Each structure stands twice: as C-alpha cells, then as structure tokens.
Amino acid sequence: MMKPLLKIDDVHKDFRKKDQLIQILKGVSLQILPGESLAIIGPSGAGKSTLLNIMGTLEPPSKGKVFFNEEDVFQMDEKGLNKIRNLEIGFVFQFHHLLFEFNAQENVSIPAMIAGQDKRESADRASIILEKMGLEDRIYHRVGELSGGEQQRVAIARALIMEPKLLLADEPTGNLDKATGDEIIKLLIELNNEKGLALIIVTHNIELAERLSRKLLLIDGNFV
Numbered sequence: 001m002m003k004p005l006l007k008i009d010d011v012h013k014d015f016r017k018k019d020q021l022i023q024i025l026k027g028v029s030l031q032i033l034p035g036e037s038l039a040i041i042g043p044s045g046a047g048k049s050t051l052l053n054i055m056g057t058l059e060p061p062s063k064g065k066v067f068f069n070e071e072d073v074f075q076m077d078e079k080g081l082n083k084i085r086n087l088e089i090g091f092v093f094q095f096h097h098l099l100f101e102f103n104a105q106e107n108v109s110i111p112a113m114i115a116g117q118d119k120r121e122s123a124d125r126a127s128i129i130l131e132k133m134g135l136e137d138r139i140y141h142r143v144g145e146l147s148g149g150e151q152q153r154v155a156i157a158r159a160l161i162m163e164p165k166l167l168l169a170d171e172p173t174g175n176l177d178k179a180t181g182d183e184i185i186k187l188l189i190e191l192n193n194e195k196g197l198a199l200i201i202v203t204h205n206i207e208l209a210e211r212l213s214r215k216l217l218l219i220d221g222n223f224v
Contacts, residue, residue, distance in 0.1 A: 003070060004031035005165055005198050006055060011064035013050050024050050025061070026221035034165065035196040037189075039209035042218035048202040049170055051218065055200065056089050056168045057081050068166075086115055090159030094171035098151060098158075100143045104130055107143065108157045115162065122161075129157045133187070149180035156187065160197075167191065169201045173208060185211065 013025040024047045032038055040048050053059045054066060060074050067073065068084060076084075085091075098107050108126035113119060130139050133153040138146060146154065152172060159167060169188065173181035185208045192199045192212075201208065209215050216223050 002033050004067070005034045005036075005069065006200075007031040007067040007070075008051075008055060008061075009065045009067070011051070011054060011061045011066065013047065013054065013059075014062040023221055025054075027064070028218075028222055030216070030223070032166075032198055032200060034198055035192070036214065037192045037199040037212040038201070038214045038216065039212045040200065040202045040216050040218055041204065041206070041209050046218045047221050048218050052168055052170050052200065052202050056091055057085055058091075086111055087162050088165050090162070090164040090167045092152070092155050092159050092167065092169040092172050094174045098143045098154060103140050103142050104135060104146065104150075104154045104157075105139045107154055108161055111158060111162050125161055126157070129161055130154070133157050147180075148176055149183060152176065152180075152184055153187070156184075156191075160191070164197070166198045166200070169199070169203075171203055171205075172201065173203070173205050181205065181208075 008028060008030050011025055011028045015022045015024060028051060040051065042048055054061050057066070057073050065072055065074070068088065073081060073084060105123055105126045108130060109122040112122035112125060127139050130136065133156065135150060135153055138150055143151060172188065173184050176184060188199060188201070189211055191197050199212065201212065203209055
C-alpha cells in the first residue's frame with residue numbers, strides 16, 4: 001500500500017485577539033499520496049490559506065500533527081524545516097512574491113542558490129525551466145516588464161526548480177483573466193500528470209477544482 005506523502009492529523013489553529021479566542025481550523029485531518037491532486041474549496045474566511053501554510057510548514061498548528069514522508073515536521077529544528085521547504089515543497093502564491101528588482105532568471109534561481117548550488121549552474125537550470133514554461137523570450141526581463149500570467153509562470157518555475165515532491169498553490173488563477181487562468185490551469189495539470197508531482201490547490205475556481213482528482217470543501221474550519 002502506498003504511503004502518504006503528506007498527512008495532517010487533527011489540526012487546529014487558533015488566534016487570540018485581545019481577550020477573544022478565534023478558532024480558524026477545528027480538527028482538520030487529511031492525507032495526500034504521491035502524485036495525487038487535490039482542490040480545497042470553500043468560502044473566504046474558512047481557513048483554506050491557513051491550512052495551506054500549515055501543510056507547507058510555514059506556520060505551526062495550535063494543536064495536531066503534520067507528517068511529511070512520515071516525519072513529524074514540527075518536531076524538527078528550524079534547519080530541518082528549511083530543508084523540507086527548500087527541497088521537497090514548492091509554493092505558488094496568488095500574489096507571486098517575486099522580487100521586482102531581479103529578472104525572471106534570477107527570481108527562479110533563488111531556491112537553488114539558497115541550497116548552495118553554483119550560481120552559473122542555478123542560472124542555467126532556471127533558463128531551462130523558463131523555456132519549458134514558454135518564457136524563452138522573457139528570461140532576462142525584470143518582473144515589472146512581465147504580464148500577470150507571465151509573472152505567475154515565473155512563480156511556478158521558481159517553485160519547481162528544486163524538483164519538489166509536493167506543489168502547494170494558493171489561488172494561482174485568482175488575479176488572472178480567464179484565458180490566462182486557463183493556461184495556468186493547463187500547466188499545473190500537465191505538471192501533475194507528467195512529473196507525478198503531488199498537487200494541492202486552494203481555489204475559488206470551480207473549473208480548476210473539477211479537473212483535479214479530489215475535491216474537499218472547507219467550511220467554518222473543517223471539511224464537510
């Protein structure tokens with residue numbers, strides 16, 4: 001039987017605002033297998049982005065456990081967590097979080113350079129993946145010279161340069177027009193099918209959700 005790549009067990013997330021305890025997640029459990037694709041849908045404020053951040057080890061749960069390759073990630077030290085974030089998990093955010101003072105190649109190279117790889121080798125790998133994203137004419141363009149769809153492709157390229165096992169995407173088509181959004185959807189599906197990359201997407205885009213192998217609805221801090 002295939003072992004889960006990611007497993008979350010009874011995850012809660014609370015925030016305290018003055019004297020008020022705000023419960024964002026209320027005992028969420030989930031597992032995803034290697035190569036699987038999952039859409040998490042639900043209304044704004046349901047806790048979708050918070051859950052994605054916890055799955056990606058960007059923030060700890062208030063209660064519960066997160067396992068990646070059967071390792072309890074929040075029992076690791078910061079060095080171990082950074083290694084997982086850099087090598088095993090790719091992130092694509094709605095607002096890209098690209099560095100506008102750098103060009104596309106430099107943005108994509110950053111994870112490889114953080115991992116200690118040679119600068120020239122990192123740049124070459126970045127160029128190759130940008131070409132595969134259809135951005136061969138934009139490799140040396142600064143972020144501000146790119147369209148929204150091109151910026152999202154650069155963000156996806158950056159997420160993939162270390163060949164992660166899991167790609168997490170938060171509303172990847174949220175700020176794009178329909179035609180550009182459809183191109184990004186097609187690209188993500190191809191990556192899942194061709195590379196066996198496990199894919200978890202938080203989205204309001206029902207068309208995108210329908211094309212993934214599983215859908216889960218998050219309402220008021222839990223799956224229904």
